[in-house]
Amino acid sequence: MVQHDSEVDHSAQVDNNSEMDNSAEVLLRDAIQRLSAAGVPSPRVDAEVLAAHVLDVSRGRLAAMAIAGRVLTAAQAARFTELVGERADRVPLQHLTGRAPFRHLQLRVGPGVFIPRPETEQVVQVALDQLSSMAQSRPAGWRPRVVDLGTGSGALAAAIAAEHPQAEVHAVELSAAAAAWAELNLAPLGVTLHQRDLREVPPEWEASFDVVVSNPPYIPEGMVPREEEVRVHDPELALYGGGAHGLAMPFAVIETAKRLLVPGGWFILEHAEVQAPALAARCRTDAALSAVATHQDLTGRDRATSATLDEEPASPMKEWPA
Template sequence: MEEALRAAERRLREAGVPSPRVDAELLAAHLLGVSRGRLRALALTGADIPEGFHALIDERARRVPLQHLTGTASFRRLDLSVGPGVFIPRPETETVAQLVIDLATGMVGPKIVDLGTGSGAIAAAIADEVPGAEVYAVELSDLALAWAAANLAPFGVRLIQADLATALPEHNGSFDIVVSNPPYIPAEAVPNEPEVAEHDPQMALYGGGADGLQLPRAAAASAARLLRPGGSFVMEHAEVQAPWVAAFLVQAGVWSSVTTHQDLGGRDRATSAVLRDDEASTGSTATTGQASQ
């Protein structure tokens, strides 16, 4: 097994896979149904490499995402089902979920909606970690909706197929927190990683317009419509978009406490804001904060 793992590592490194040894071990562990730690122990004992391993390495060398080959993606405390047609949740989005969880902590039965839920990662994490929360998730794509349905079913999240720009009008003014990780890549910015460019659905990548901010603006407008006064909005975006997101939220005139938050890598990953009361007259300036670690 060790010799096969080393050969697979070399093959994946030559193909440009960022973590060749880790991926080789994870694929072997997946086939055997064991943890990566257990796989290493088996390799030391001279166990045989599992059947189908070389075929999976070939696929990974063609830059098929690891998560598509294993069928799962880890997100906070969860293992989510993923595959073709749905955006693979990223580690940096875990800090966005943490922002929402922190905001909801201490609330009694908070009502929360995730706009553009994709695989359901954020909504599932909130439902998992905020007992008593009433969680909704909105997704437009047929394919992503099927993955989200599987991931959200154990948590009782209410999944709705709709456009994030117009969803849930019957719930206007009733949510405590709105969160969104909308598509935000600019139209001309093609991702460098083949796993993203060739396998993540374009519908989940490109935010519309030269700056990629058409859908983020729509998510913010929906949040202003859906939230109760004093409710909070949290949105993920690209690092370079942070000043622009803060600016259009401040310019909207309905938000206070507009704050930029960093992910664990120190990148400006999300912006939060509070829907102002009619009588509010201060607090609309943008600030920079630190995401919960």
């Protein structure tokens, strides 16, 4: 059981010091060494996050506790050491804390669901900017319908619902395990979750959404991720996009988006940097799409593509310019 800072058993200092040093400072130092030896990329941060999680305090408070020479109870020290061991075995940090920070949210995550990545936060920002821009040319009180295809933990749908509360947000996920996590994150925000295949949406959904967002699987077949956290713990269904270039699922998202969007509707999908030219070309040669744009992540890499579904049905002239 997690014990609050105020409940830390100071008497444990006497008992435990006779056998082992359970001071926060020493436990953290040992954990950092153990995580470094295991090749964990950010050993200090991970050790502090795990200790803060066990003590149910912020990392800032934990730092203050360590400086003040605070001692953990035997149970807290044992729990911390157990979690550090699992992290050294490369279980994702977010599985151990049960939470993944995503924009302003702390999403519930665990085995069976893809851990949301920081670059996806940028895709959300582009979508929010687009919603604000679209609202300017729509009647007052416009309530955009947004759908997130392949929602995983619900990251994109949850962030959009939280930050653009006027939107009616839906989310689609095929995996039952992922959908269970998504439901925990999405229900409190009023997002409707549909457990189904994003390639087989019902006819009544057609031409009914203003915005489609997606971070689909896109890793090429045979390109196995190096990090054990990803290779072993992210579900295969979340990783591999299908086909030699991993583009089968991204292309499927574009096809579904075209069916779901109202004329003038807009979609964005995340992808790998190397896939940007192929996806932009696919959209530019599609007679029904226009305003194709490539978007960079915070490190300047081309990581998302967006396009608008034309207001008018495509005319043959669009393909055969004079």
